[in-house]
Amino acid sequence: MPVEVKICGLSTPETVDAALDAGADLVGFVFFPKSPRNVTLEQAATLAARARGKARIVTLVVDADDALLEAIAAEVRPDLIQAHGSETPERIAQIAQLTAKPVIKAIRVKDDADIDAAADYSTVASLILYDAKAPETLGNALPGGNGHAFDWGLLEGGKRPAFMLAGGLTPENVAEAIRVTGAPVVDVSSGVESAPGIKDIDLIRKFIEAAKSAR
Numbered sequence: 001m002p003v004e005v006k007i008c009g010l011s012t013p014e015t016v017d018a019a020l021d022a023g024a025d026l027v028g029f030v031f032f033p034k035s036p037r038n039v040t041l042e043q044a045a046t047l048a049a050r051a052r053g054k055a056r057i058v059t060l061v062v063d064a065d066d067a068l069l070e071a072i073a074a075e076v077r078p079d080l081i082q083a084h085g086s087e088t089p090e091r092i093a094q095i096a097q098l099t100a101k102p103v104i105k106a107i108r109v110k111d112d113a114d115i116d117a118a119a120d121y122s123t124v125a126s127l128i129l130y131d132a133k134a135p136e137t138l139g140n141a142l143p144g145g146n147g148h149a150f151d152w153g154l155l156e157g158g159k160r161p162a163f164m165l166a167g168g169l170t171p172e173n174v175a176e177a178i179r180v181t182g183a184p185v186v187d188v189s190s191g192v193e194s195a196p197g198i199k200d201i202d203l204i205r206k207f208i209e210a211a212k213s214a215r
């Protein structure tokens, strides 16, 4: 099966269309005010309408409250919710129930213990996304979308349920990341940008082509 690709942090109609034309399987919209990729409910609803039926729509939240989750479910109508904060397994179960959507739980990885922590979410999250834990030297890091990779070797050879791989992926390194980890789904944001929050159509195309021709 070809690898699936999620392009995250889209915020303009042109870049959503470019991702869809290039064959993105999932498109992601970020709800995190401190992010350069943050979108409003209205923007996300408009962008999601362009993608509906062509790719799965993912709305990314960070420790979101019920009001935001209910508004996202009603106005954006995503296919999946990505929880990218410090949500507990209990909170993930609540999010799934409240929104009636499958939840992707992002696990921030630095070492083996972080990989093992994913097991706590096995019964409540539909999918685990392994992303890099930003190093302290990065200063004002976001909870994700920092363009930082973790040691892919931590996922090498493991027998684990389907997962997504993120963190510092680029058109140049995505094939190697897939080879090492066996990831069935890859997720990128910074690696297809010309500046934080500014998606680059050429890089989106190159990333999808590289991921889809890996293996």
Ligand SMILES: O=C(O)c1ccccc1NCC(=O)[C@H](O)[C@H](O)COP(=O)(O)O
Binding pocket: 008, 009, 030, 032, 035, 036, 037, 038, 060, 062, 084, 131, 142, 143, 144, 145, 146, 147, 148, 166, 167, 168, 169, 187, 188, 189, 190, 191
């Ligand atoms: O993108 C953001 O600004 C962001 C903010 C807060 C939490 C998560 C965020 N992004 C996560 C992603 O875009 C992806 O799931 C993934 O982490 C890819 O990040 P990158 O290393 O930039 O490719």
